[in-house]
Amino acid sequence: MLPENDSDGYHLGFVHMALFRTIRSQYQRVVGDERSIKAVVRDWGRGHIEIDWSPGYEGLFEWLGNAAGPAVERFVAAIERRDGPEVAQRRFREGPAHALIFPNLFLGETNIAIVQPVSVEECVHWHTPMFWKGVPEWNGRLLRMAEAGMGPASFLMPDDLIVAGRNQLGLRARTSPWLLLGRGLDRETVDGDGRIVSHVTDETTNRGFFHHLRAVMSEV
Amino acid sequence: MVSEADHRAVADFLYREARLADEARYAEWLALWTDDGVYWVPATTEPDPDPERQLSHVYDNRARVETRVKLLQTGVRYSQEPASRMRRLVSNIEVEAADGGELVAGSNFLLAELAVQAGRELHWWAGRATHRLRRVDGQLRMSRKTVVLVNAAEPLPNLAFLI
Numbered sequence: 001m002l003p004e005n006d007s008d009g010y011h012l013g014f015v016h017m018a019l020f021r022t023i024r025s026q027y028q029r030v031v032g033d034e035r036s037i038k039a040v041v042r043d044w045g046r047g048h049i050e051i052d053w054s055p056g057y058e059g060l061f062e063w064l065g066n067a068a069g070p071a072v073e074r075f076v077a078a079i080e081r082r083d084g085p086e087v088a089q090r091r092f093r094e095g096p097a098h099a100l101i102f103p104n105l106f107l108g109e110t111n112i113a114i115v116q117p118v119s120v121e122e123c124v125h126w127h128t129p130m131f132w133k134g135v136p137e138w139n140g141r142l143l144r145m146a147e148a149g150m151g152p153a154s155f156l157m158p159d160d161l162i163v164a165g166r167n168q169l170g171l172r173a174r175t176s177p178w179l180l181l182g183r184g185l186d187r188e189t190v191d192g193d194g195r196i197v198s199h200v201t202d203e204t205t206n207r208g209f210f211h212h213l214r215a216v217m218s219e220v
Numbered sequence: 221m222v223s224e225a226d227h228r229a230v231a232d233f234l235y236r237e238a239r240l241a242d243e244a245r246y247a248e249w250l251a252l253w254t255d256d257g258v259y260w261v262p263a264t265t266e267p268d269p270d271p272e273r274q275l276s277h278v279y280d281n282r283a284r285v286e287t288r289v290k291l292l293q294t295g296v297r298y299s300q301e302p303a304s305r306m307r308r309l310v311s312n313i314e315v316e317a318a319d320g321g322e323l324v325a326g327s328n329f330l331l332a333e334l335a336v337q338a339g340r341e342l343h344w345w346a347g348r349a350t351h352r353l354r355r356v357d358g359q360l361r362m363s364r365k366t367v368v369l370v371n372a373a374e375p376l377p378n379l380a381f382l383i
Binding site: 015017018019021022023124126128129139140143144146147148151152153155158159161162163165166168169 | 261263271272273274275276277278279284287288290291294296297298299300337338339375376377378379380383
């Protein structure tokens with residue numbers, strides 16, 4: 001359930017409403033009127049799934065709280081020298097991946113997490129921020145972002161965990177054994193690399209994860 | 221050493237702070253902070269952790285403490301909606317004088333939390349708190365609160381309430 005949650009674009013507007021009502025964040029672009037949301041989800045196959053926020057980003061470093069200042073300028077200049085201005089600018093706009101590598105490795109933009117199963121109804125979500133080589137002055141910002149997003153006292157994860165807990169209780173219900181993961185089936189497309197792409201609120205990632213889970217759990 | 225009167229005032233402050241946190245009286249709890257307050261819950265039990273190099277559970281400046289409280293006040297902070305039922309004991313209080321007329325208080329706590337948001341689970345939290353206190357307009361205020369949980373480095377359930 002937590003791997004699915006890590007790469008689900010639908011729950012944000014509901015589960016994290018407290019945050020959106022309180023402060024501005026890079027996730028602001030994925031709540032509100034569905035038609036104005038440009039982010040997409042991708043099913044890479046074999047259970048690997050991704051949210052791509054970047055179609056919704058216009059400026060650089062929106063994913064990093066619109067970071068600016070001398071340290072950012074030095075970093076930008078260094079990466080432009082290394083990769084060329086065009087590639088560098090694109091990376092600064094798009095930001096790092098938000099993806100689940102099947103079965104339990106989560107790349108959460110500037111964080112890395114793993115989901116460790118403990119028992120049928122229990123798992124641990126371990127996380128760490130990424131630190132970037134050569135820019136130690138960014139470590140504080142990356143730490144504060146990790147603490148805002150990922151821990152048991154953060155502004156995001158506790159709400160995910162409690163809703164996951166409620167869902168876990170819901171699994172005990174015997175009245176309806178099926179849960180339909182059909183959202184967006186009618187508007188998925190396949191891109192040139194064979195990946196299934198759809199609107200960020202669609203259950204494309206959930207389907208991708210569970211299709212593959214079923215496949216690997218069914219093999220003799 | 222501090223005077224009996226100071227010790228008494230600090231103990232009263234710690235009990236009050238604990239009660240306001242226990243009872244989810246968020247605005248009153250926020251009013252106990254100075255404008256430059258730092259609220260810190262390390263994610264390690266190592267001595268002398270560095271919050272600029274090591275991950276913390278909480279490392280809030282005053283602005284982030286306010287964000288934390290505002291989230292709890294939205295009514296849609298599901299991890300604390302409804303708020304956990306809590307009571308904590310505060311004990312082993314030691315008070316020392318610090319620079320600038322401030323007082324530093326160490327204390328142990330044991331907190332029973334009934335987490336009612338999904339199942340109904342009783343969680344026990346224990347640790348040591350260090351409060352740095354300053355008189356502002358004659359009233360003691362927190363300029364720093366550090367909470368080192370005995371299990372700070374272990375997997376934890378939700379800690380969305382005010383510890």
